[in-house]
Amino acid sequence: KKKKDNVWTSKDKAKFRKTKEWIDFRNKMIGEKKCCEVCGNNLRLQCHHIYLNDAPEEYSNLTPERFAILCHSCHNYFHKLSRTLHRKKNPPVPRDDIRELCDSLIKTPEMLETSL
Numbered sequence: 001k002k003k004k005d006n007v008w009t010s011k012d013k014a015k016f017r018k019t020k021e022w023i024d025f026r027n028k029m030i031g032e033k034k035c036c037e038v039c040g041n042n043l044r045l046q047c048h049h050i051y052l053n054d055a056p057e058e059y060s061n062l063t064p065e066r067f068a069i070l071c072h073s074c075h076n077y078f079h080k081l082s083r084t085l086h087r088k089k090n091p092p093v094p095r096d097d098i099r100e101l102c103d104s105l106i107k108t109p110e111m112l113e114t115s116l
Helices: 010-016 020-033 072-085 096-105 109-115
Strands: 045-049 067-071
Touching: 020 045, 020 067, 045 072, 067 072, 072 096
Parallel strands: none
Antiparallel strands: 045 067
8 A cells, every 4th residue: 555645654643642742642641630531530641633634744743732631441432433423334323422522522634624
């Protein structure tokens, strides 16, 4: 598979997440929030990119409003839920509160364009 010019691969993203800039930002965000924004758990916290975008300038944009602090379980849950809700064939129709929460934590590039 050929890499597109303005898109980061999983390997590129993993490399970025090892930089001092990312580590310092992540630690600051977790230190400020102190618990998962969904369930309140304070263990295994992760810094979640709300805007799912593979462009380097978007992925590396460390504006706090573009992130949510989630525990490991909620982080995995929302990524799996997002993949399910955005699939093309027979996507499920969740309750309004679940859809609203998912939409607030996971935004696609198309959603980013409409929110600017």
